[in-house]
Amino acid sequence: MKKSSTLSGPNRWRLMLGAVFMLTGTVLSACGSTSATTTTSAASTSTTLQLDTATPGVLTIAYRSDDKPASYISNNQAAGYEIDLLKAIAAKMHIGTKFVDIAFNGILPGVQNKQFDTSIGVLVTPARQQQVDFTTPTDYVFGQLISRKADPLATVANAAGQSVAITAGSALIPLLQKKVPTVTIKEFPAIAASANALEVGQVQGLFTGPLTTAQLLKEYPNLQATQKIAVGFDALPYPKGDTALGKALDSALKTVMSNGTFTSIYEKSEPGKQIPSELLAQYPGMPQVAASSAG
Numbered sequence: 001m002k003k004s005s006t007l008s009g010p011n012r013w014r015l016m017l018g019a020v021f022m023l024t025g026t027v028l029s030a031c032g033s034t035s036a037t038t039t040t041s042a043a044s045t046s047t048t049l050q051l052d053t054a055t056p057g058v059l060t061i062a063y064r065s066d067d068k069p070a071s072y073i074s075n076n077q078a079a080g081y082e083i084d085l086l087k088a089i090a091a092k093m094h095i096g097t098k099f100v101d102i103a104f105n106g107i108l109p110g111v112q113n114k115q116f117d118t119s120i121g122v123l124v125t126p127a128r129q130q131q132v133d134f135t136t137p138t139d140y141v142f143g144q145l146i147s148r149k150a151d152p153l154a155t156v157a158n159a160a161g162q163s164v165a166i167t168a169g170s171a172l173i174p175l176l177q178k179k180v181p182t183v184t185i186k187e188f189p190a191i192a193a194s195a196n197a198l199e200v201g202q203v204q205g206l207f208t209g210p211l212t213t214a215q216l217l218k219e220y221p222n223l224q225a226t227q228k229i230a231v232g233f234d235a236l237p238y239p240k241g242d243t244a245l246g247k248a249l250d251s252a253l254k255t256v257m258s259n260g261t262f263t264s265i266y267e268k269s270e271p272g273k274q275i276p277s278e279l280l281a282q283y284p285g286m287p288q289v290a291a292s293s294a295g
Contacts, residue, residue: 105169
């Protein structure tokens with residue numbers, strides 16, 4: 001007679017319990033694996049997820065297109081020294097970029113009301129610190145007075161009693177007024193308009209930064225510049241109280257400054273010019289431009 005293959009009662013229960021334990025262990029292992037994967041995924045995108053930007057996953061950046069070589073338009077795209085710096089910062093933040101061309105005097109109000117997340121670097125002043133918060137410095141700033149060679153203003157002090165063009169909304173306006181109280185400021189919407197006003201004699205001078213000055217002297221050979229005067233430092237603005245965005249910008253900026261990226265951008269935009277000592281002190285370890293390039 002053939003023996004039955006059915007397990008006896010005790011053996012059958014042992015086998016069933018073993019199967020349950022094995023299945024439970026497999027399910028728990030699978031749950032643990034899923035949890036680890038989720039944590040890794042969240043960590044890899046945590047910077048983007050924690051930032052309350054105007055457009056999720058994108059850094060919306062205000063810039064001016066009339067300030068070559070700092071920021072301008074080339075082939076229908078934002079270009080220039082400031083644009084390259086912001087692209088490098090955004091890359092370190094693992095976030096996309098959207099550049100919006102706007103008149104200079106609309107930049108800070110736009111950041112203040114969260115239309116923009118940040119902008120090109122702007123001069124930090126007490127009045128502006130009431131509107132927005134700022135990162136650590138991106139550059140140390142100087143002002144320079146431009147005049148016609150045929151009717152020169154040899155020094156900034158010579159602007160006394162004269163009319164000087166400055167871009168509307170610029171923090172250089174109160175700074176020049178403080179240094180030369182009797183100067184008459186005439187505001188223009190863009191650098192080109194200021195330069196044209198100077199060229200035709202509508203104003204006797206134009207006050208702007210050294211980068212813009214160098215570009216204008218190339219474009220207008222009948223103009224000349226005075227000595228530079230220190231006016232403060234530039235930084236990136238962001239909406240007041242948005243500490244998460246501020247920390248992310250500062251962290252990325254510090255990396256870009258220390259790993260040689262900023263030095264490369266600076267060297268490209270201002271060949272032969274050394275990085276200001278104040279900026280080197282702000283970011284210890286920042287590479288100076290190569291001696292051969294600096295001349």
